Amino acid sequence: MIGAAKSGTTSLCNWLKDHPQVFIPKKKKEPAFFAWGNCYQKGLKYFASLYQQANEHQILLDGSTPYSRCTIYPETAQRIFAAAPEAKFLYLMRHPVDRAFSHYCHRWLKEVRKGQPFTQTFEEYVPHDPMCVDDSLYKLQIEQYLKYFPIERFRFFLTEDLRQKKVEILQQVCRHFEIDDSLENFNLEKPSSNVSSDFREILVKRKMRNLPGVKSILPLIPSGTKEWVYTNILRKTSVVENTVEAFKPIPMKPETRQELIEHYRETIEWVEDLMERKLPHWYQ
Numbered sequence: 328m329i330g331a332a333k334s335g336t337t338s339l340c341n342w343l344k345d346h347p348q349v350f351i352p353k354k355k356k357e358p359a360f361f362a363w364g365n366c367y368q369k370g371l372k373y374f375a376s377l378y379q380q381a382n383e384h385q386i387l388l389d390g391s392t393p394y395s396r397c398t399i400y401p402e403t404a405q406r407i408f409a410a411a412p413e414a415k416f417l418y419l420m421r422h423p424v425d426r427a428f429s430h431y432c433h434r435w436l437k438e439v440r441k442g443q444p445f446t447q448t449f450e451e452y453v454p455h456d457p458m459c460v461d462d463s464l465y466k467l468q469i470e471q472y473l474k475y476f477p478i479e480r481f482r483f484f485l486t487e488d489l490r491q492k493k494v495e496i497l498q499q500v501c502r503h504f505e506i507d508d509s510l511e512n513f514n515l516e517k518p519s520s521n522v523s524s525d526f527r528e529i530l531v532k533r534k535m536r537n538l539p540g541v542k543s544i545l546p547l548i549p550s551g552t553k554e555w556v557y558t559n560i561l562r563k564t565s566v567v568e569n570t571v572e573a574f575k576p577i578p579m580k581p582e583t584r585q586e587l588i589e590h591y592r593e594t595i596e597w598v599e600d601l602m603e604r605k606l607p608h609w610y611q
Contacts, residue, residue, distance in 0.1 A: 328388065329472075330395030332462055333429040334419040335486045338519040340390040342497060345514050348506040350381035351388045361407050362393040362400040371410060386504050395468040398461045408475035415503060416472065420598055421486035422609050423463035423591040424584055430459040432576050444573035450583055460587070466597040483601055490519065 328336055337356070344351045352358065360366045360374045378387045394403050395418065407414055421429075431449050434456055436442065453459045462468070469481070482503045489496050494510065501508035588595075588610055595609045 328390040328392075328417040328419075330392040330418060330462065330468065331420060331426060331465065332392035332395075333426050333433060334421040335489045335519070336390055336392055336419055339417070339419065339489065339496075339500070340388070341517060342493070342513055342515075343388060343500065345517075346501070346506065346512045348385050348512075349388055349504075350378060350385040351390060352377040357391040357393070358389055359391040359393045360389070361410070362391065362396065362403045367406060374410075386506060392462075395465075396458060396462055397468055397471045398464075399458055401471070404471045404475055412475075414476070414480065416476070416481045417500060417503070418465075418469065418481060418483050419486055419489065420465050420483065421463075423465070423594060424579075424587045426486075427453075427460050427463045427587065428576075428579055430462060431456075434459060435576070436574070445576045448577045449579045460590070463591060464594050466594045483598075485602065485606075493519075 328340065330336065340351055340356055343349045355377055358366065358374065358377055360369075360377075366373075381387055393400060394407070397403065428449055431452055435445060435447075435452065439456065440446075449459075472481070482499060484496055484499075494515065497513055498508040498510075501512075592610075595606060598609075599606055
């Protein structure tokens with residue numbers, strides 16, 4: 328599963344890992360072995376060791392979104408082909424502008440400015456971190472793979488379809504991988520992941536716990552009622568509300584959105600041809 332980042336790959340991996348014929352490393356859902364030079368230098372034996380607990384009836388799934396980041400890791404597709412020329416691929420695509428903005432939020436909160444409130448807008452930040460924009464160039468990313476693999480090895484899905492037609496998408500994935508597509512293989516009640524939203528809530532709770540007044544009363548609250556106290560009392564105070572606001576990104580400017588849509592026009596048209604459907608909302 329090569330990407331795209333912030334397009335639902337975590338949700339899809341979480342559903343697939345319940346399938347008895349699928350093996351995903353528990354500690355490294357995204358090994359990024361074929362992208363990151365420091366990992367690749369460890370050799371294929373290291374990569375194989377991540378899957379040593381798999382049995383012979385399971386497919387080995389590597390869900391690394393850096394694999395569709397050719398502007399930073401241009402050798403990825405060639406490395407995968409050298410190691411696994413029979414590999415099959417999944418690729419999720421989201422509205423390119425929405426994905427780029429979500430990637431900016433993820434990068435700020437979890438990777439570059441870990442745990443810090445937003446102090447830079449999308450417009451101020453992305454010139455220094457162009458992957459947020461480049462990862463939505465779906466045509467460019469996939470063209471790197473088509474130099475080595477036939478397009479029949481790929482299955483392309485839209486994030487919006489994964490939300491609306493989860494069962495159908497999961498069955499298509501199973502058929503692509505030639506494994507059992509019976510619904511009993513999946514926990515369909517498992518919610519989709521909203522990693523950025525969940526992480527923001529964790530950050531807010533962490534900040535809240537360190538407030539002087541709150542820090543002194545938390546030990547006095549029974550553990551079973553702390554969540555209730557947070558949701559029904561503390562979450563409604565001005566101090567916590569201000570903290571919540573600090574972890575909300577400033578919305579993208581309308582003119583920036585229009586500029587990006589033009590930047591992605593070729594990609595959008597390519598996706599429309601690939602999926603054999605019109606996507607008018609992607610031009611908005």
